[in-house]
Amino acid sequence: MHSEFDLIARYFTPATPDPESGVVMGVGDDCALLAPTPGRRLAVSVDTSVCGVHFPPDAPPEAVGHRALAVSLSDLAAMGARARWCFMSLSLDESEDAWLEGFSRGFLTLCEATGTRLAGGDITRGELAIGVTVMGEVAPEAAMTRGGGRPGDLVAVTGALGGGAGGLAAWQAGERDPVHPLLQRYLTPRPRLAAGEALAGLATAAVDISDGLLADLGHILEHSGGGAHLEPETLPLAEGLVAALGEEGARQAALTGGDDYELLVCLPAEELDEARRRLAALELPLTVVGRLTRAPGVSGVPAAQRTGWQHFRGAPPGGTS
Numbered sequence: 214m215h216s217e218f219d220l221i222a223r224y225f226t227p228a229t230p231d232p233e234s235g236v237v238m239g240v241g242d243d244c245a246l247l248a249p250t251p252g253r254r255l256a257v258s259v260d261t262s263v264c265g266v267h268f269p270p271d272a273p274p275e276a277v278g279h280r281a282l283a284v285s286l287s288d289l290a291a292m293g294a295r296a297r298w299c300f301m302s303l304s305l306d307e308s309e310d311a312w313l314e315g316f317s318r319g320f321l322t323l324c325e326a327t328g329t330r331l332a333g334g335d336i337t338r339g340e341l342a343i344g345v346t347v348m349g350e351v352a353p354e355a356a357m358t359r360g361g362g363r364p365g366d367l368v369a370v371t372g373a374l375g376g377g378a379g380g381l382a383a384w385q386a387g388e389r390d391p392v393h394p395l396l397q398r399y400l401t402p403r404p405r406l407a408a409g410e411a412l413a414g415l416a417t418a419a420v421d422i423s424d425g426l427l428a429d430l431g432h433i434l435e436h437s438g439g440g441a442h443l444e445p446e447t448l449p450l451a452e453g454l455v456a457a458l459g460e461e462g463a464r465q466a467a468l469t470g471g472d473d474y475e476l477l478v479c480l481p482a483e484e485l486d487e488a489r490r491r492l493a494a495l496e497l498p499l500t501v502v503g504r505l506t507r508a509p510g511v512s513g514v515p516a517a518q519r520t521g522w523q524h525f526r527g528a529p530p531g532g533t534s
C-alpha cells in the first residue's frame with residue numbers, strides 16, 4: 214500500500230525539468246508557479262471523467278489516462294489555443310501499481326505528444342474519477358469562441374464522426390481488439406490541437422464535439438444567434454461505422470452520439486479552400502455539413518433525431534429509478 218506522496222513521486226512527477234515548459238515551480242509545492250508568454254491570453258478549461266459514466270470500469274488504464282487528458286485538451290483545440298500545462302485530480306479506490314503504471318503512461322505519453330506539462334494535481338481515495346484542468350495560450354485576436362458565427366457561414370467538421378458512439382457500442386458488444394478503429398476512436402480520441410491552431414483566424418466560431426454534433430452546434434447557435442441548415446447525407450462517417458451500425462444508425466451516431474472530439478467550425482465560404490489547405494498538411498479532412506441561417510432553429514434533420522448527451526437525463530449509472 215502506497216501513501217499518496219509515494220504515488221505522486223512514483224507516477225506523476227516529470228522525470229526531467231524542462232526550462233522551456235514555463236513551469237517555474239511544478240509538482241511538489243503548495244501551488245505551481247507558471248510563466249505565461251507575455252501578450253498571450255491564457256485559455257483554461259476543466260473536464261471530469263467518471264468511471265462508468267465516461268469510460269467503462271474495465272477500460273485499459275492507458276486509455277483512461279489518455280482519454281481523461283484528451284477530452285480536456287479538446288477544449289483548448291476548440292479555442293485555437295496551444296496546450297501548455299495541465300493539472301490532474303485523481304480519486305482512486307485502490308492504489309494498484311499495475312493500474313497506476315498504465316494510467317500514468319497513457320496520461321504522460323499524451324502530455325509529451327502535445328507539449329503539455331503536468332504541473333500539479335491532487336490524489337484522494339474515493340470512486341474512480343479524474344478531473345483534468347488544462348491551460349493553453351492563444352493570441353488575443355485568434356481565440357475562436359462559440360459566439361462569432363454569422364448567417365451564411367459554412368458549418369464544417371474535422372475528421373470523421375460517430376466513432377465515439379460506435380466504439381462504445383463495440384466495447385459493450387465485447388470487442389477488445391486494441392486496433393479496432395471504432396474502439397480507438399472511443400478509448401483514445403486525438404484532440405485536434407494542431408487543427409484548432411490552424412483554423413484560428415479563419416473560423417468565426419468553433420466548438421469541440423463532445424455531446425454530439427447537434428448538441429454542440431446548439432451551443433454555437435445559443436452564442437452566435439440564428440440557426441442552421443444541415444445536410445446529413447454529407448456527414449463524414451467514421452471508418453467501419455456503417456458496417457457496425459447500418460446506414461441509419463451510423464448517421465444518428467454522427468449527429469447525436471458524442472465522444473468524437475472533432476472540431477465543428479463556422480467559416481465564411483471564401484475561407485474554405487485555405488482552411489482545407491491548412492488541414493491537408495495535417496492529413497485531416499474538413500467537411501462542410503451545412504450553413505448558418507438567419508432564421509433560428511435547425512433544419513434538414515428530423516426533430517426526432519435532435520438529441521445529444523445529457524448527464525441528468527434518465528437513471529443514474531447503476532441506479533434503479
Ligand SMILES: Nc1ncnc2c1ncn2[C@@H]1O[C@H](COP(=O)(O)OP(=O)(O)O)[C@@H](O)[C@H]1O
Nearest residue numbers: 258259260284287288291420421422423424429
Ligand atoms: N460547475 C461549474 N461551475 C462553473 N462553470 C461551469 C461549471 N460546469 C460547467 N461550467 C461552464 O459552463 C460552460 C459549458 O460547459 P461544458 O458544457 O462542460 O463545456 P465543454 O463541452 O466545452 O466541456 C463552460 O464555460 C464551463 O466552464
Ligand SMILES: Cc1ncc(C[n+]2csc(CCOP(=O)(O)OP(=O)(O)O)c2C)c(N)n1
Nearest residue numbers: 260265266267268269423424470471472522
Ligand atoms: C461507459 C460510457 N457510457 C456512456 C458514454 C457516453 N458519454 C458519456 S459523457 C458523454 C458526453 C461528454 O461528456 P461531458 O462530461 O458532457 O463532457 P463535456 O461536454 O463537458 O466536454 C458521452 C457521449 C461514455 N463515454 N462511456
Ligand SMILES: [Mg+2]
Nearest residue numbers: 259260261288
Ligand atoms: Mg465540460
